[in-house]
Amino acid sequence: MNATPPDSAPSAPAVLPDPALNRNDFRTIVELVDPGVRVLDLGCGDGTLLKLLQKHKGALGYGVEHDPNRIMDCIEKGLSVFQGNLDEGLRDFEDQSFDYVILNLTLPEVHKPDFVLNEMLRVGKKAVVCFPNFAQWHIRLRLLFLGRMPVDPIIPHQWFDTPNIHHLTVCDFEEFCGRRNLVIHRRGFFRTLAGGRVQESMLFPNWSASFALYVLGHNA
Amino acid sequence: MTPHSAHPPEDKPASAAGSAGLVVPQHVTLFAPPATLKLASGAEFGPVTVQYETYGTLSPEKDNAILVCHALSGDAHAAGRLTPEDKEPGWWDVAIGPGKAFDTNEYFVICSNILGGCKGTTGAMSPNPATGRPWGTEFPMITIQDMVAVQKALVDHLGIRRLLAVSGGSMGGMQALEWAVSYSDMVETIIPVACTHRMSAQGIAFNEVGRQAIFADPNWNCGDYYNGPSPDSGLAIARMIGHITYLSEKAMHRKFGRALRHRNTYAYNFETEFQVESYLHHQGKKFIQRFDANTYLYITKAMDYFDLGAGFPSLRASLKRLKAKTLLVGFSSDWLFPPNDMKEIANALRSNGADVTFLVIQSDYGHDAFLLETEELTKALRPFLRYARRHVADRRDRANETPPLSGGEVPVL
Missing domain, CATH: 1.10.1740.110 (Rna Polymerase Sigma Factor; Chain: A)
Known part of the structure; x- marks a missing residue:
């Protein structure tokens, strides 16, 4: 049996770097999880991150999403998705049944962030949370000098049609974790969603970082 | 957040969808002596004549076959028309045909009348070979498991070793679930719609x-x-x-x-x-x-x-047998088989680490929605089946990369 002739083989997609990995949030999460982990992505959208985790880390991944159109996108990618609303909690999910529970760029959209974060650490051994930092200096200056709710690449919505109902800052989140006695295993700060680099520590992150990513756990 | 396209480019508009055309019902007699069908009740039964229809073309690799299972009052006539003058098409014509959810340009769709039916398959109306008179209440009690055993024999008869999908609504969904646990190595995917794991x-x-x-x-x-x-x-x-x-x-x-x-x-x-x-x-x-x-x-x-968990410590334990990729679709206003029943299946499967997706389509139509909410159902079914087909082809390609042992059959690509 001859091997497939090279000219008939389509350009092997595996060799190409995944363009989605240009996203700092996606790349950081893919890098930080161990191979073969069980992950739950809350508000998984079109499933891009789950697909990356499956492809690059062989993760057993499940998504939760409420938008039917986005669920169809996940189905197209062959992913396992549950239609559901995060504010109703994760009552269908057993305690500590996942290695990681991810909430990527969805925290400001949930009605009960405190409850959702609590549920994440009930169901998962670790929680990964990434959110836009409302105290980044662009946003501060816009609010200070223009007196208008900021609309920029970090928060690209007008006040009247934003899905974000709980804006927060790096300082707010750190303080919240302290108050809830949560352990911060890792931090990642970055200035743009795609491009640039992710820094574990940044000078004045609450002023400089556009996005912050945290890996959280319970106190042992 | 990432931009996404709600409609993949391959999706044709609904207007491009056509009819499965004129179809001819077919018959086969299975479990003829000395073979018998062992029923769940313990009784032995046979022979069983099965009426079935097929739509589309079976691929040379026989890897594009989809079994569609009908509900309580359905029959083998799922799509197309029996005569040119036929006023009513088959019961799931909205979903089966060229460009439809079960795209007959792509897939080979099979539908058979269930065991115990009155539409061409052996049932209470059929003559009892011993007396020549209709069975009536002498007909043995049958279960969903028995219906599926007959379908399995039909699939064997058609020379298909593995089904790309088994799908159906209501009692048809029960059959899809039963397929996945009884013949787990014969099903790539299942799509149970508006059904339950137990009555x-x-x-x-x-x-x-x-x-x-x-x-x-x-x-x-x-x-x-x-x-x-x-x-x-x-x-x-x-x-x-x-x-x-x-x-x-x-x-x-x-x-x-x-x-x-x-x-x-x-x-x-x-x-x-x-x-x-x-x-x-x-x-x-x-x-x-x-x-x-x-x-x-x-x-x-x-x-x-019907009770999928019967004989097992839990539904979850029973579903450990299931290997198929599963898409469960419920309808918000269905109170006969509420979406919550399907969620229980989905939760059990997820706890087992199975590949499962659970979708609830918002609808006011109640249980009937599975025959009416075609557009929404099609939106989920098409990408699901497309992925399954691609996945099967990829797996075959990978298997072909390693040279087969002598005498190995090389599929035509």
Whole structure:
């Protein structure tokens, strides 16, 4: 049996770097999880991150999403998705049944962030949370000098049609974790969603970082 | 957040969808002596004649076959027309055909009348070979498991070793689930729609009222009515009860409200006054022309026996047998088989680490939604099947990369 002739083989997609990995949030999460982990992505959208985790880390991944159109996108990618609303909690999910529970760029959209974060650490051994930092200096200056709710690449919505109902800052989140006695295993700060680099520590992150990513756990 | 396209480019608009065309029902006799079908009840039965139809073309690799399972009152005629003058297409014609959810340009779709049916497959109406007379209530009690065993024999007969998908709504969904646990190595994916893992007490209750209506009809005559008048009024009442459970309160109210049939004021008598009464009578009358009362008894009983977790410590333990990629679709207003039942299946599968997706389509149509919400259902089914097909092809390609052992059959690509 001859091997497939090279000219008939389509350009092997595996060799190409995944363009989605240009996203700092996606790349950081893919890098930080161990191979073969069980992950739950809350508000998984079109499933891009789950697909990356499956492809690059062989993760057993499940998504939760409420938008039917986005669920169809996940189905197209062959992913396992549950239609559901995060504010109703994760009552269908057993305690500590996942290695990681991810909430990527969805925290400001949930009605009960405190409850959702609590549920994440009930169901998962670790929680990964990434959110836009409302105290980044662009946003501060816009609010200070223009007196208008900021609309920029970090928060690209007008006040009247934003899905974000709980804006927060790096300082707010750190303080919240302290108050809830949560352990911060890792931090990642970055200035743009795609491009640039992710820094574990940044000078004045609450002023400089556009996005912050945290890996959280319970106190042992 | 990442931009996404709601409609993948491969999706043709609904207007491009066509008909499966003229179809010819086919027959095969299975479990002929000395073989017998071992029923769940322990009884041995055979032979079984099966009526089935197929749509589309089986690929040379025989890897594009989809089995569609019908519900309580369905039959093998799922799509297309039997004659050019045929007014009504098959029962799931909206979903089966070129460019439709089960795209017959891509897939080879099979639908057979269930064991115990009255539409060409051996059932209570068929002659008992020992007496030459219809079986009637001498026909053995059957279960969903038995129906699926017959379908499996049909699939074997067609030379198909693995089904790309098994799908169906309501009792058809029960069959899809049963397939995935009974013949787990023969199914790539299952798509159970608007169904449950076990008949609820409420479901059994409604079925029992339907059966009692038939028993109470003097024409039923203990099931021996094939030479005389049929228990039409009993069967019609059973169907009327069924129809109430298929519609949501909202859908019924929107469709009929309190509208009267002929006049604007009440007649103050027992004539058929309200539109909704007239609708139910019409459904009952239509049904007796095409269905058999004994068959109704047997099939409702088979549904009542259905319990995927039976014989196992839990539903989850039972579902450990399942290997297929699963897409569960429920409808928000379905109260006969509420989406929550499907969620229980989905949760159990997820706990097992199985590949499962659970979708609830918002609809006011109640249980009937599975035949009506075609557009939404198609949106989920097409990408799901497309992925499954691609996945199967990739796996085959990978297997072909390593040279087969001598005598290995090389599939035509």
